[in-house]
């Protein structure tokens with residue numbers, strides 16, 4: 171398998187960390203959707219990161235769909251089995267992915283759109299959505315586990331909810347440090363610090 175995309179993308183990173191966690195071997199090619207647009211086009215004409223090329227040569231995109239396929243390949247899931255835990259995990263992943271999407275929108279607005287064409291009401295709306303997502307995550311994980319510094323959100327090992335939540339928080343705090351006062355989100359910060367110290371995370375560090 172071959173993963174294409176930069177590690178400054180939370181979507182690429184969640185795939186890389188998950189594949190490593192699942193013990194699936196893959197090669198990685200660091201190609202930017204902006205700086206290497208034409209090279210990316212040659213791999214995937216839609217230019218979406220992450221792109222994953224399966225051993226059978228199928229070109230996949232969208233991190234969640236890629237992870238769905240690779241979990242099938244690994245024969246194991248990074249979701250909790252128990253139904254109510256599964257629902258909570260999916261909710262957290264949904265919130266973290268929304269936070270990634272809103273962070274990316276702010277970054278694109280600030281870096282790609284000329285200043286005179288920026289629309290402040292739109293940025294305000296996206297900021298509000300981003301904060302709402304992280305406040306809800308903080309509330310969900312605030313009193314869950316980890317007080318003892320050992321457990322993870324859904325048991326003894328990090329699962330997809332831990333991976334995506336931590337990667338989202340690293341991305342947002344690195345890309346938008348002025349928007350997210352880390353001390354306002356102590357549970358998220360604690361989870362992320364522990365996650366980033368894991369081997370699978372250190373193997374695929376945020377690269378911004």
Ligand SMILES: N[C@@H](CCC(=O)N[C@@H](CS)C(=O)NCC(=O)O)C(=O)O
Nearest residue numbers: 179181203217218219220232233234
């Ligand atoms: N829902 C997608 C989002 C992926 C995404 O938007 N990736 C960005 C890089 S962080 C990208 O490909 N941007 C280029 C573009 O959309 O034109 C996923 O989960 O993979």
